[in-house]
Amino acid sequence: MKKRILFFAIMLIAGICHAQEEEFSFPTDRPGNVWGSEVLPFNKCSWENGFSYERDHGDRTIALPSTIYRFGIFQNVEFRIGSDFQLNDAMTFGMNPLTFGTKIHCWDGREAMPSIAFLAQVQSPHVGSADLLPDHLAPAMYLIFENDINDWFAICYNVGSEWDGVTATPTVFLGLNLGFSITDELSTYVETFNYLHPDGNQYMTELGFTYSPIPRLQLDVEADFDVQNFKDYFRLGCGIAWRIN
DSSP, X not given: OHHHHHHHHHHHHHHHHHXXXXXXXXXXXXXXXXXXXXXXXXXXXXXXXXXXXXXXXXXXXXXXEEEEEEEEEETTEEXXXXXXXXXXXXXXXXXXXXXXXXXXXXXXXXXXXXXXXXXXXXXXXXXXXXXXXXXXXXXXXXXXXEEXXXXXXXXXXXXXXXXXXXXXXXXXEEEEEEEEESSSSEEEEEEEEEEEOTTOOEEEEEEEEXXXXXXXXXXXXXXXXXXXXXXXXXXXXXXXXXXXX
């Protein structure tokens, strides 16, 4: 009888530990501008929300909030929809275009081979504040690569094209993220993300931290800087990501 009780106790503890390990497996797409290759598991849903303060050559903009909902619709496919509201110096409040899209996990990484995903999304010219809407659909497409070097260090790198819904010439996006796990709950990262366009290029750097106080919940802080206009541009932000089920 005692052996049976001991056996069931061991199995219960093992099950709880396994469940807790699964709970911490929560692929978020915030903070940062470089995407990771993971998608939400099938039939799971998450809500990611952020607030930021941006100063660009004296013009100030507050994003309150920036929201995205993600849904695991197949084993390796998620659907996503989001937008953000902003307040500028003139105290004008507006909603940016609604963005919807999908991310597909295409390949699991093996040794030196990265895991690979594809992200496609589009901004609607019909939903949002009139003065912030693009003239036409504004699509964007990205190839996403991720290498887990060891238990505490990972590299993500993206290449993509973004259209603004006004001109036919896309902006090329190149991003590189170096992520470091300090503990199971606390991580930090540094990334560079660059926009290349015939009318001019922009080279950005971002630093940030993420912290998971409880399973399925992540808090973050971040700071962006323009390498070419270090004194004239910066953005500070914070946010929360919650896996709903």
